[in-house]
Amino acid sequence: MILDLDKFIAKEQPYWDELSALLQNYDESGDYQQPLEEAKRFYYLYQRTSADLVKLNTFAGEVETTRYIERIVAKAYSRLHESGAGKVPFRPLQWLRRTFPATVRRHWRAFIISSGAFLVGASFGVGALAVDYDQKNQFIPPQFPHLREKPSKRVEREEKQDFDAFQGRHAFSSQLMTHNAKVTALAMVSGFLWGIFTLAIILDNGKLLGLVSYDYLLDGQGEFLTAWLLPHGSVEIPAILLGGQAGLVIAHTMFGWGTNLRLRQRFARVRGDLLTLIAGASLMLIWAGIVESFLSQYHAPNFYPWKIGFGALQLTSLILYLALSGRKKSQTRLVA
Amino acid sequence: MLGRTTTLEVRTAEGVSFKIPIASPCSRCLALAVDLGMIMGLTILATFVLNILQSMASALPGIGRILVDFGQGTAIIVQFIIATFYGIVLEWLWSGQTLGKRLLRLRVIDERGLSLSFKQIAIRNIFRLLDMLPSTFYLIGGTSCLFTAKCQRTGDIAAGTLVIREVNVPIPSCSELLEEGENSFASAPHLEARLRQRISPEEARIALDAITRRDELKPESRLLLFARLADHFRTLSEFPDEITVGLSDEQYVRNVVDTLFRRASI
Numbered sequence A: 001m002i003l004d005l006d007k008f009i010a011k012e013q014p015y016w017d018e019l020s021a022l023l024q025n026y027d028e029s030g031d032y033q034q035p036l037e038e039a040k041r042f043y044y045l046y047q048r049t050s051a052d053l054v055k056l057n058t059f060a061g062e063v064e065t066t067r068y069i070e071r072i073v074a075k076a077y078s079r080l081h082e083s084g085a086g087k088v089p090f091r092p093l094q095w096l097r098r099t100f101p102a103t104v105r106r107h108w109r110a111f112i113i114s115s116g117a118f119l120v121g122a123s124f125g126v127g128a129l130a131v132d133y134d135q136k137n138q139f140i141p142p143q144f145p146h147l148r149e150k151p152s153k154r155v156e157r158e159e160k161q162d163f164d165a166f167q168g169r170h171a172f173s174s175q176l177m178t179h180n181a182k183v184t185a186l187a188m189v190s191g192f193l194w195g196i197f198t199l200a201i202i203l204d205n206g207k208l209l210g211l212v213s214y215d216y217l218l219d220g221q222g223e224f225l226t227a228w229l230l231p232h233g234s235v236e237i238p239a240i241l242l243g244g245q246a247g248l249v250i251a252h253t254m255f256g257w258g259t260n261l262r263l264r265q266r267f268a269r270v271r272g273d274l275l276t277l278i279a280g281a282s283l284m285l286i287w288a289g290i291v292e293s294f295l296s297q298y299h300a301p302n303f304y305p306w307k308i309g310f311g312a313l314q315l316t317s318l319i320l321y322l323a324l325s326g327r328k329k330s331q332t333r334l335v336a
Numbered sequence B: 001m002l003g004r005t006t007t008l009e010v011r012t013a014e015g016v017s018f019k020i021p022i023a024s025p026c027s028r029c030l031a032l033a034v035d036l037g038m039i040m041g042l043t044i045l046a047t048f049v050l051n052i053l054q055s056m057a058s059a060l061p062g063i064g065r066i067l068v069d070f071g072q073g074t075a076i077i078v079q080f081i082i083a084t085f086y087g088i089v090l091e092w093l094w095s096g097q098t099l100g101k102r103l104l105r106l107r108v109i110d111e112r113g114l115s116l117s118f119k120q121i122a123i124r125n126i127f128r129l130l131d132m133l134p135s136t137f138y139l140i141g142g143t144s145c146l147f148t149a150k151c152q153r154t155g156d157i158a159a160g161t162l163v164i165r166e167v168n169v170p171i172p173s174c175s176e177l178l179e180e181g182e183n184s185f186a187s188a189p190h191l192e193a194r195l196r197q198r199i200s201p202e203e204a205r206i207a208l209d210a211i212t213r214r215d216e217l218k219p220e221s222r223l224l225l226f227a228r229l230a231d232h233f234r235t236l237s238e239f240p241d242e243i244t245v246g247l248s249d250e251q252y253v254r255n256v257v258d259t260l261f262r263r264a265s266i
Helices: A005-029 A036-060 A063-080 A092-106 A108-131 A133-139 A151-160 A169-193 A196-218 A222-255 A263-296 A301-324 A329-335 B025-058 B064-093 B099-103 B118-126 B139-147 B154-159 B189-198 B201-212 B219-236 B249-261
Strands: B007-011 B017-021 B106-110 B161-165
Touching: A005 A036, A005 A063, A036 A063, A063 B017, A092 A108, A092 A263, A092 A301, A108 A133, A108 A196, A108 A222, A133 A196, A151 A222, A169 A196, A169 A222, A169 A263, A169 B064, A169 B118, A169 B154, A196 A222, A222 A263, A222 A301, A263 A301, A263 B118, A263 B154, B017 B161, B025 B064, B025 B099, B025 B106, B025 B139, B064 B118, B099 B106, B106 B118, B118 B154, B139 B154, B154 B161, B189 B219, B189 B249, B201 B219, B201 B249, B219 B249
Parallel strands: none
Antiparallel strands: B007 B017, B106 B161
């Protein structure tokens, strides 16, 4: 049987036009929620046009008309079968209280590996300096010139300096936030290259901390070091580790160990968790940037115990929050 | 580039299958250039506005210095927000399109033909950090685009998305192809009926495609194609010489198409 194409087009075109007009309307009005009657009509038009497409493919096979209807059916299909994930209302408090810490705990193995890589990097930094102290400047990146000078000299200079809370602090804080957010996001997305670069970024960050810590401790500046790094480092370093954790989750997804799902399906499973981890890490980095600019750089010796106390309290709170927040009661009891 | 496909074939639960054309790396590059230009323009504009505000604030006694510093910090944050959220916000608001994609008639969709979720949009834009490496040369993204079957950068693979071409196809009309009164087969309706009976939909499709796309063929290829088609159709239903005398092979096929598509009905 062959289709009378002209008659067919003349009969069906009003329906195609109506469906096209509805789709155009949805495109222009963004997140428009159509009334029930309109939704029913839309579904009818989609089904009718789909049937026309099948009929054309079977009985006529004319390329241009088929292509024309395919465009309409494809758009309508996409509209009709949208995932609806975006319609779930975002609840910030619930996200903070439960979703974020639960996601960190769910991928605890990746977090352990990320932390382990950081410690290995730190040990390498300590070891490198212990073996050959003269190579210190070779290891410290050029963007940190203040880390190249002798720690005791820097401490002497910094402690004499007046702290001006507004002299370039906002700009410095903003730079820290954006730079650290980029590094953390890069640690995450590098997981796509099977985690090699994620581990390299984490190792490098660990190496720098190891170098600096060993240098300051060797020079007897342990108190300055702790008061300087702990207030913001207690949040910043865990945030970078979370970026590494997300990167390792991606690497695991790439390898696909323990599952026979396809790459697309594996990514679909972890997509929400990745966003949660990177959003949580970004929030932590915003806070760390503020603390680093307005508190960490304040180097008055009589203020050191307060800074260290603040940093220690912050670190403890963060550990408790990530470990316990949003757990079900039975789980908490089990841990206790 | 091996195994590259130019269309995404979707088969719905209702058994309907359709094809969506995938955007080429070239058109994606152009759209990216437009978007980068927009990001640069917005950043310059925001910096300019903030600079004016800072210079006005610096004149204020007491808090002027604080406001200037605050303005500098804000400028850094605003630049970061524009660069990071330009793609996310526009693709969310315009159902998978940025300004560049809109101009080039491209759209991001789910790789199963569905519309996008916010998670997908966010992930594909965060992955831009990796795709644009080294520096901002998009070497990783470009290489991935060239070597994946559906022209996907790493962000697209992670988010399960792909970029398609949106083509506005005007509704065709057979009347334009088959002019009234030219079909000499009409004088032998019984032979026309035999032809309609013996021909399969696939054969009819080939004949119609050949007529529709005749201008895309080289002259020698066209002659060869219509000669083979006409020979094939002559074997299905033999029209008398007085009807077919002087008919070129192409006109013969045109008559067949006219007989099949205009005069028949289901």
